[in-house]
Amino acid sequence: MANVLWLQGGACSGNTMSFLNAEEPTVVELVTDFGINILWHPSIGLELGDQVSTLLNDILKGKIQMDILVYEGSIVQGPKGSGTMNYFAERPMQDWVRELSQVAGFVVAIGDCATWGGIPAVPPNPSESTGMQFHKNKKGGFLGAGFVSKGGLPVINIPGCPAHPDWVTQILVAISTGRIKDVLVDEYHRPKTFFTDFVQTGCPNAISFAQKVDGGFGKRGGCLFYEVGCRGPMTRASCNRILWNRQASKTRANHPCLGCTEPGFPHHDLVKGSVFKTMKYLGFLPQNVPTGVSRMGYYTRAGVEKVMGTVERVLGVEQEHFETSK
Ligand code: SF4
Numbered sequence: 001m002a003n004v005l006w007l008q009g010g011a012c013s014g015n016t017m018s019f020l021n022a023e024e025p026t027v028v029e030l031v032t033d034f035g036i037n038i039l040w041h042p043s044i045g046l047e048l049g050d051q052v053s054t055l056l057n058d059i060l061k062g063k064i065q066m067d068i069l070v071y072e073g074s075i076v077q078g079p080k081g082s083g084t085m086n087y088f089a090e091r092p093m094q095d096w097v098r099e100l101s102q103v104a105g106f107v108v109a110i111g112d113c114a115t116w117g118g119i120p121a122v123p124p125n126p127s128e129s130t131g132m133q134f135h136k137n138k139k140g141g142f143l144g145a146g147f148v149s150k151g152g153l154p155v156i157n158i159p160g161c162p163a164h165p166d167w168v169t170q171i172l173v174a175i176s177t178g179r180i181k182d183v184l185v186d187e188y189h190r191p192k193t194f195f196t197d198f199v200q201t202g203c204p205n206a207i208s209f210a211q212k213v214d215g216g217f218g219k220r221g222g223c224l225f226y227e228v229g230c231r232g233p234m235t236r237a238s239c240n241r242i243l244w245n246r247q248a249s250k251t252r253a254n255h256p257c258l259g260c261t262e263p264g265f266p267h268h269d270l271v272k273g274s275v276f277k278t279m280k281y282l283g284f285l286p287q288n289v290p291t292g293v294s295r296m297g298y299y300t301r302a303g304v305e306k307v308m309g310t311v312e313r314v315l316g317v318e319q320e321h322f323e324t325s326k
């Protein structure tokens with residue numbers, strides 16, 4: 001059994017929408033079968049106005065136990081650190097979050113804005129947004145690098161734009177059933193079970209990636225890495241293993257992965273020409289190479305594969321898998 005309070009700061013509600021679409025289990029099953037009691041949620045909570053402030057104050061006074069504080073959206077600190085750009089229940093939201101984090105059993109940040117600031121934190125960052133315990137890839141954020149909740153863990157980060165519903169529901173269930181300490185996290189506090197493999201794992205274009213065959217936005221066949229900025233080889237997430245809506249993923253629909261589960265998102269801070277386009281070095285080499293591979297090693301191997309592929313095509317030696325996937 002776990003009492004959950006869900007708050008939203010600088011958010012678009014995308015993670016709430018994702019959560020409400022959960023299927024295995026659904027949000028209703030979380031409540032009926034998995035011991036989750038939702039104290040309040042901005043979209044499904046029944047309390048309004050003063051009733052919400054009373055609830056939050058009762059939690060702070062210890063009258064109501066809060067086992068999990070879920071936070072969605074960036075922490076808005078502007079202007080000048082006051083947080084008054086994001087007022088909630090008669091106070092800056094940042095004040096509620098600071099105090100509620102101290103009494104929560106566990107704190108879970110959902111989505112990129114809550115984990116590392118996300119799009120609101122892109123310079124010039126007029127709302128002075130940051131993440132709960134990271135700012136981009138630097139540990140610290142709003143609660144500070146040393147923060148540990150009453151349950152003995154730092155903020156558990158479930159990134160994504162939005163986070164996959166399974167990532168959220170499974171972590172809530174792990175906490176409510178007392179198994180959260182069995183869940184290993186990586187250096188960015190992401191549960192390893194979802195964020196160890198790369199998006200490329202399970203992508204049907206992986207053979208084209210290896211053979212350096214270019215694809216295009218929405219076009220079947222070929223890989224999206226070389227021209228349209230796919231970040232599948234450097235983004236840790238299970239999108240091509242558990243799929244979205246149990247159906248597909250971005251790269252299965254031949255849409256490039258934007259790298260939304262990595263702390264650098266949005267990569268290149270959205271500078272013109274960096275979205276849906278592979279940033280190039282010397283005009284033709286991808287600036288970002290797959291994680292774990294040296295730039296020189298990658299360029300050498302990629303160059304050989306590209307030349308071999310071109311020679312084969314000129315000589316009429318077609319790659320069967322590519323032809324049949326067109
Ligand atoms: S489309 Fe993206 S994820 Fe798929 S093989 Fe190419 S780079 Fe990897």
Ligand code: SF4
Pocket residue numbers: 160161199235236237239249250251256257258259260261
């Ligand atoms: S495919 Fe990439 S951009 Fe899309 S949800 Fe997964 S990690 Fe995020």
